[in-house]
Amino acid sequence: MKKVAVIGAGASGMAAAISAARSGASVFLFEHKDRVGKKLLLTGNGKCNLTNIKMGPEYFHSGSDVDGLIKSVIRRFGAEDTIRFFGELGIYTRNRSGRIYPYPETASCVLDALRLELRRLEVKERVLSRVTSIKRVKDGFELAIKGERQYTERAEKVIICCGGKAKPETGSDGGGYKLAGELGHKLIKPLPALTGLKSELPFFKALSGVRADALLRLFIDGEERESSAGELQLTDYGISGICTFDISGSAVRALDRGSRVEVSVDFMPEFTPSQAGVYLKNRFENLKDRGAAELLNGLFHKKLNLQFLKLMGIRENTPYNELPSDFSERLCGIVKDFKVSIKDYMGYDRAQVTSGGVALSEVSETLESKLCPGLFFAGEVLDADGICGGYNLQWAFACGIIAGRSSVL
Numbered sequence: 001m002k003k004v005a006v007i008g009a010g011a012s013g014m015a016a017a018i019s020a021a022r023s024g025a026s027v028f029l030f031e032h033k034d035r036v037g038k039k040l041l042l043t044g045n046g047k048c049n050l051t052n053i054k055m056g057p058e059y060f061h062s063g064s065d066v067d068g069l070i071k072s073v074i075r076r077f078g079a080e081d082t083i084r085f086f087g088e089l090g091i092y093t094r095n096r097s098g099r100i101y102p103y104p105e106t107a108s109c110v111l112d113a114l115r116l117e118l119r120r121l122e123v124k125e126r127v128l129s130r131v132t133s134i135k136r137v138k139d140g141f142e143l144a145i146k147g148e149r150q151y152t153e154r155a156e157k158v159i160i161c162c163g164g165k166a167k168p169e170t171g172s173d174g175g176g177y178k179l180a181g182e183l184g185h186k187l188i189k190p191l192p193a194l195t196g197l198k199s200e201l202p203f204f205k206a207l208s209g210v211r212a213d214a215l216l217r218l219f220i221d222g223e224e225r226e227s228s229a230g231e232l233q234l235t236d237y238g239i240s241g242i243c244t245f246d247i248s249g250s251a252v253r254a255l256d257r258g259s260r261v262e263v264s265v266d267f268m269p270e271f272t273p274s275q276a277g278v279y280l281k282n283r284f285e286n287l288k289d290r291g292a293a294e295l296l297n298g299l300f301h302k303k304l305n306l307q308f309l310k311l312m313g314i315r316e317n318t319p320y321n322e323l324p325s326d327f328s329e330r331l332c333g334i335v336k337d338f339k340v341s342i343k344d345y346m347g348y349d350r351a352q353v354t355s356g357g358v359a360l361s362e363v364s365e366t367l368e369s370k371l372c373p374g375l376f377f378a379g380e381v382l383d384a385d386g387i388c389g390g391y392n393l394q395w396a397f398a399c400g401i402i403a404g405r406s407s408v409l
């Protein structure tokens, strides 16, 4: 019986262990925290967005996917496969606009299902066991493990599933990068992704707590690169919320290389600029007896209304007939193109994933290392990150299943 060591018991590690054990291997699963699957419990605000029906490589980013590995992985194990995999473990799913959740919308039932399957397959779980090094030896690998005691374990195949650096308190502290590096692998610089973006503009403190449906356009060195729509959250440091997260990977990488980053917020995304202009002009004509702030009441959040007026240099109680003649045009310009210069980003403690990691160009279609045969990678430790919506767990599960199965061939 082939002996497979899986390092890291997150989503990818548990899937890899199940897949290798189902293929007939004797599997050891090492986890340095006191229990498996800590991060899984946080996913989807505790509801666990398992995958997404709209699946394709366009929902992922990688700096090293020269061979189309992402496409190959999700073709070989796609959203339907994830739904079937969990269905067989007793997890009935629900579809919320393409996002797939367990029916009770609790992450704990997903973790329990995985744990029950690990137990049924007699996977040997070793918690409080940190793999500190992996050495190549004849017929396999020797792992150094640090826990209550220090010891070594041999395995014919090893799957590194250590995740990235996001939310280090769950155990993902970049340990996998060190192990990969020692075995000769190149790293694409890890950076936080799916995270908030910081601005130094003075008004964010006053706007903190405001939520608004918006369209965000990301400009890097003056050029529009990406856009994302959804609920924007304004915070005391800048912008957050899913639409911010989805453009944050590109923004963070641009800031890291010293580029100028700006986000243009459209607070009336359902209106074209000319429709918005006409609507605002008519609205103000009809509400002539009101002061400036009252004219905006019912249009945007009160804190935003006041901020828009401030940016135009207009006092909130200015009567309609004293407002500048181009008031509606100027307001339209601001609400359709509210410019936020981005100076920094929230770190790993607030990020949901890590962009960068082990270069995809250095692993084969079966996720085996091209440099070190018998060594496999799965999940976020690899240089691939998805947008919000179930893509990162899909990547973790798909890689785990493929690597686990392949490790036993």
Ligand SMILES: Cc1cc2nc3c(=O)[nH]c(=O)nc-3n(C[C@H](O)[C@H](O)[C@H](O)COP(=O)(O)OP(=O)(O)OC[C@H]3O[C@@H](n4cnc5c(N)ncnc54)[C@H](O)[C@@H]3O)c2cc1C
Binding pocket: 007, 008, 009, 010, 011, 012, 013, 030, 031, 032, 033, 036, 037, 038, 039, 040, 042, 043, 044, 045, 048, 049, 050, 051, 129, 130, 131, 132, 161, 162, 163, 164, 166, 167, 170, 171, 172, 173, 174, 175, 176, 351, 352, 353, 378, 379, 380, 381, 389, 390, 391, 392, 393, 394, 396
């Ligand atoms: C708050 C939050 C919400 C999220 N929500 C969603 C969502 O709803 N849907 C979605 O698709 N994605 C979501 N994600 C992203 C998703 O959770 C991750 O991409 C995914 O869990 C990565 O799985 P992984 O197995 O690759 O890594 P991880 O889950 O990070 O697991 C790695 C494991 O390896 C262990 N480890 C590390 N080094 C060692 C070592 N040397 N020895 C032993 N053990 C080690 C760690 O302790 C950890 O348990 C969310 C992330 C966060 C933080």
